[in-house]
Amino acid sequence: MTAPAFINMYQQLIAEPSISALDPQLNMSNYSTIELLAAWCENLGFQVEITELDSAPGKFNLLAKRGEGEGGLMLAGHTDTVPFDDSRWSYDPFKLSEVDNKLYGLGSIDMKGFFAFVIEAIKQLDTQGAKQAKPIMILATADEETTMAGAQEVAKHQSLKPEFCVIGEPTDMVPVFTHKGHMSTAIRVTGRSGHSSDPARGLNAIEVMHKIIAKLLQLKDTLKNKYSIEHFAIPYPTLNLGHIHGGDNANRICGCCELHLDIRPLPGLSIQELQLLLLEAVKPINDEYPNSVAVIDLHDPIPAFTGTTDSALVKLAEAVSGEQAIAVNYCTEAPFLQQLGCETIVMGPGSIEQAHQPDEFLAMEKIKPSQEKITQLINELCFKTKKAT
Missing domain, CATH: 3.30.70.360 (Alpha-Beta Plaits)
Structure with a gap:
């Protein structure tokens, strides 16, 4: 048994509400989303660890790992979404709607959809018979949209030592090497x-x-x-x-x-x-x-993410994306995950212009090129195949 088809994964992820908010009346557990990801990862041969947050009972992180040895690549994202104003949405936020070559849904680009891209990439590489040479880790965190408690707890993980980390926030697949704090x-x-x-x-x-x-x-x-x-x-x-x-x-x-x-x-x-x-x-x-x-x-301050343009991961991401690495004004979990000692970038499908907006969507014409770049990046860092197709 393997993970569902790409669009089916997208549909299931969007259908599981996982809003995080400082208002207790809006705040939700993310466990149903974590359960989905855990099942898909286990079907692909990953060892899965689900951890309830010490600082936020009812919220969970997932860490899935496949492969032995040191280093490897961690593909990271958050499972929560922002709240939404129902009166400003034209579509059901919890149903993936395909309209005018766009996929609408809460979390479609910020950032549940990234997990569908990652799992699809690993499925493709496995189907092609590519031989994994380095560990692959999938990290799914809680409460990025509020306190970043999930990433802060992961940063304390003593035995987690990836060599590289890619955080799949929506950057239109342009690598981000540094960003401001908050x-x-x-x-x-x-x-x-x-x-x-x-x-x-x-x-x-x-x-x-x-x-x-x-x-x-x-x-x-x-x-x-x-x-x-x-x-x-x-x-x-x-x-x-x-x-x-x-x-x-x-x-x-x-x-x-x-x-x-x-x-x-x-x-x-x-x-x-x-x-x-x-x-x-x-x-x-x-x-x-x-x-x-x-x-x-109002919440624990988030430091700026300090990276360099000459790291091996940035250079590879630039080659794969065809884009020069940039700095951005918004913030992500990068400063916390970077504490694990890994080279870190932010790079994922979808446009940041859609984040936190009514009728959030992923443009469908971007699916194929984004998928190719994510697959190539994983292949280059974790498999022995020279080129993914």
């Missing part, structure tokens, strides 16, 4: 509420937040002017004021105001340094209004 932070101002007719009897948290925002905009300019890496389309760290709420009535002094912001650090700018810059920016306001300002991580 910090989501809340700044909470606690004032004193009271009647608006007597401002002196309260402390208006909105007014205090106004002063903080001025400091944050200065920090935004500092980051733009002080740090730069030319590889990136946006060469500096970005700071975005994304969400603010406070107060409850026009005739009441606002007692609490909270601002959520997003910062994208460059490689070389550590999370610790960035957190210090943020604390320094708000310190004068906290000194003026003692103990009124709190800075809170």
Whole structure:
């Protein structure tokens, strides 16, 4: 018995809801998706290990391995998807819909579909009689879209030592050798509420937040002017004021105001340094209004992924894809999986422009060339055959 046909795998993966969200009402287990992958991997002769996350009960990682010895290639992806707004989807998010030469479905490119490509590639190589020479590992993680807890726990795996790692996020099969990190932070101002007719009897948290925002905009300019890496389309760290709420009535002094912001650090700018810059920016306001300002991580910060353009894996990926490796502004599990000591790239089917969008889709004309490149990459790194067909 072997894995199902490519499109059938795609259909089954999309049909298993596995949303991860910080809102408990939206958050789901990914176990049904993991079970699917485990069965397909076992049918191809992989030894499969399923592990429940210590930090997120009900969420699971899968590590499948075929072949003995050191090194080899790990093909990695996450099994979770973002939540969706049903009113903005034209199709059922949990049913693979083929319309106008596109495959629609939640996770079609971000990134459940990658597993179908990988398993199909291994099936093809086995059918061709190619002899495996190096270990192949398939890693499927949980909660990439929220905390990246799955990848962080894998990074602590003492005995997992692949030589190479390819993370199949949607890059249109262009290799990515470096990317920015991600910090989501809340700044909470606690004032004193009271009647608006007597401002002196309260402390208006909105007014205090106004002063903080001025400091944050200065920090935004500092980051733009002080740090730069030319590889990136946006060469500096970005700071975005994304969400603010406070107060409850026009005739009441606002007692609490909270601002959520997003910062994208460059490689070389550590999370610790960035957190210090943020604390320094708000310190004068906290000194003026003692103990009124709190800075809170909304989730564990994700460091930037630092790679090089001259690694063996990057050079091979460039040769296979016909594309020069690039830097991107979004972030992935790469900085955590890189901790295993492996050369790491991000490279997978589908366009990042479709990620987190209503009516997410994979363009069908990209299936064949993407499949050929993934198969060639696996062949070059793990099999003795010189060229995959």
